[in-house]
Amino acid sequence: MHDTMASPRRSAPCAAELSPSAGSPERIRKIAVAELRPGMTVVDTGLSWTEHPFLYSAAGPVDSRRQVEALLAEGYRETFIREERTPAPPRRSGMSPSSRPLPGRDDYARARALQDESVGVISAFMRAARLGKPLDREAPARLVEKVIDTVAGNPDALVSLANLRRNDAYSYTHSLNVSVLAVVFGQYLGLDKDALRGLGEAGLFHDLGKTRIPDAILDKPGRLTPEEFAVIKSHPGEGADILESQGLGSPKVLAAIRDHHEKFNGAGYPRGLAGDRLERAAQVVGLVDSYDAMTSNRPYRGAIQPNTAMRILFAMRDKDFSRELLESFIKCLGIYPVGSPVRLRDGSVALVCGSNPESPLLPTVKIILDARMRPRPHLVLDLASPQVKALGDAVVIEAPLDMSVLGMDPAGFLF
Known part of the structure; x- marks a missing residue:
């Protein structure tokens, strides 16, 4: 996919500006x-x-x-x-804030309907693959088109749902989330619609090969034996083979599925590809797959905070993923992705409701609780705007927040 993968439209920052640990101890x-x-x-x-x-x-x-x-x-x-590390003051970007409008109630309603529809489509497709039956071509294709159209309208609504709805039918919502995040990232990179369609399809079907892996291995609570891991390593190729056997998937989609567990340094599987031998689309799918897996609740562990996931991913630069791709991904979603609950320095609680690719540390937030945890009329602040910066350090993000410890569902504040 090198021929269609354009460079980011915005200039790339230096690593110090982009590191998710900037301003953190x-x-x-x-x-x-x-x-x-x-x-x-x-x-x-x-x-x-x-x-x-x-x-x-x-x-x-x-x-x-x-x-x-x-x-x-x-x-x-x-x-x-x-x-x-020695704490450093937050960097202030000289760039202008993003002009993308915040998602409205209708945007969230469409995104939620799409997410609900996807569970039925993906579960039926996976079930047919598991039973060796003919696969439905039309429903997944329509789903990917809806993802592309929704992302084109406003990607933040779908991204926020991907970050908030973490307990629903993981296997199916994970497939949609990877598709959504791949399309969102592809749009940020400036790809055309055909390339976005390919990323959406590869994201949707990236784990299709797991339908051929015994449940005893997939659900094993402990470490896998070398023999069991060899079976797991077969799933990318198995998924591509399932699609190819029924005439589904372009060569680039099949390659992205087959190689999404390859690593930039050649230490991945199944073929040990590295550097320029690894298609960019496979790296995109592998990157968003890792991010969504980290930030999702699983039976054996809870989700980690999105900004922590970004720091972990940044530590994988030049190893699992290329530095350029990781820096672009962090700029695309932000260090505090849409849907992330955060605590401001004055003690109030806010939800990130808008990303700012030019200044990942300065998203748009909606303040929902005051410092005493009392509901307050929602106040939307663009942390990158000169007016908000003039308010001083009280209105900066101090830390991410797990609202489950407060007994609250953050999704209820967005819709």
Whole structure:
């Protein structure tokens, strides 16, 4: 897909401007397990052990060298650690804020209807694939067209639902979310409609091959054996084969599905492709697949916050994904993606309701609770605007917030 993948329309910032840890007292770094030392703190990435069996992801401090040796003996190779850093003041971008309008009630209603419709379409398609029956060509194609049209109208409504509705039929909502996020990212990169259609289809069907994986392996609560992981590694190719056998999917769509678990440094599967040998579309699908998996609730763990997912992804630059692609993705969604609950420095609670690609740390927010957690009339603030900046540091994002600890559903404040 190199021939149709345009460069981002906006100039790329330097890594320091883009790093999700900018202005934060900590950063996340990917290292080899052999590099772990007592006193380091491991981060839970939220990535599935069925697809990352060599990644050690149990959050907590490293107590001793013996613990590290035990992890190496168990076959763990990589991990993510949290590092303290000197706090820095938030950077202020000189660029103008995004002019994209905020989604309205009708935008959210259309996005929610599309999400509800997708569960039936995707479940029927997966069921037919599992049973070896003919696959429906029309319903998924219509679904992808609706995704493209909805994203063209206002992508923030669909992105917010992808970030908020994390408990519904994961296998099916995950497929839609990957399709949506791939199209949103593709639109940001300036792709034409045919290329967006290809990304949407590849995202929708990226895990189709798992219909041929035994449930005992997919649902195994512990680490996979090498033999079981070999079966898991077959699912990208199996998915492409299922579609190809029924005359579905263009060569580029099939390649994106087959290679979405390849890594930029060549350490992925099934073919060990690296760098320029890896199609950009496959990297896009793999990137948004990882992001959505991290930020979704699963039976064996809760979701991690979107901004933490961005920091983890940024630590994968030049390893799992190209630096240029990751920087563009972070600019596209923002360090605080639409739908993210956040706490402002004055103690009030807000929801991110609009992204700002030029200034990822300065989205548009809707304040919903005051510092005493009392509901207040919703006030929408563009944190990048000169008027809001003039209010001072009280109106800046201090930290992400898990509203479930407050017993509240953030979705109820958006619609």
